[in-house]
Amino acid sequence: MNKKLKFLTRMAVLSAIIIILGFTPIGYIRFIPGLEITLITIPVAIGAAIFGPIAGLFLGIVFGITSFIQAYSNPIFGVPMLSYNVFLAAAVCILPRALTGFLTGLIGNWVSKLNKFKSLGYGATGFICSLLNTFLFLAPIYLVFKFIITESLATPLIQLASSAGVPLGGLITTIGITNGVPEAVVTAIICAAICNILRKTIKD
Numbered sequence: 001m002n003k004k005l006k007f008l009t010r011m012a013v014l015s016a017i018i019i020i021l022g023f024t025p026i027g028y029i030r031f032i033p034g035l036e037i038t039l040i041t042i043p044v045a046i047g048a049a050i051f052g053p054i055a056g057l058f059l060g061i062v063f064g065i066t067s068f069i070q071a072y073s074n075p076i077f078g079v080p081m082l083s084y085n086v087f088l089a090a091a092v093c094i095l096p097r098a099l100t101g102f103l104t105g106l107i108g109n110w111v112s113k114l115n116k117f118k119s120l121g122y123g124a125t126g127f128i129c130s131l132l133n134t135f136l137f138l139a140p141i142y143l144v145f146k147f148i149i150t151e152s153l154a155t156p157l158i159q160l161a162s163s164a165g166v167p168l169g170g171l172i173t174t175i176g177i178t179n180g181v182p183e184a185v186v187t188a189i190i191c192a193a194i195c196n197i198l199r200k201t202i203k204d
Helices: 003-023 041-051 053-073 078-084 086-112 118-148 155-164 168-201
Strands: 028-032 035-038
Touching: 003 041, 003 053, 035 168, 041 053, 041 086, 041 118, 041 168, 053 078, 053 086, 078 086, 078 118, 078 155, 086 118, 118 168, 155 168
Parallel strands: none
Antiparallel strands: 028 035
């Protein structure tokens, strides 16, 4: 099997995992209402860390597409954006995930050159990937709801912020911290373990 076919096969497998995680309950760990950890960043982080930025870009786009489809069932973020402009919603869902995968792949390339502490490096790669996903997604969400979408369409999110007694930026920051940090820790642990196994079994 040549290198190109191997690469495509590996991307197909990782993409299938992303799709399964994206459209089934196993893609999310829910501890308490409002605290949800997504596992979908894990195959993106692993693929980017092992196979580089192009793989990360591709897997990020796959992740973003699943996120865009899921937006149709998200009354807080997704539905208001879709009601305003479907292309805006697609951009917010897909572009941050594509950039996350690409940047993670660049970090993975650097980690692959380390002689020591690769396990720690892959764990850090997974951690950074997850935090990048959280920040790069929530930052445009804030900008869109703050400056672009009309107040009538943003009502569910505004009401949620009002009931919590915090401004919109404070609510989104809280979501990012409470969900993003545990998610990053889980991603780091799993990414370190799986990447260690893969780098020993994959030769090219």
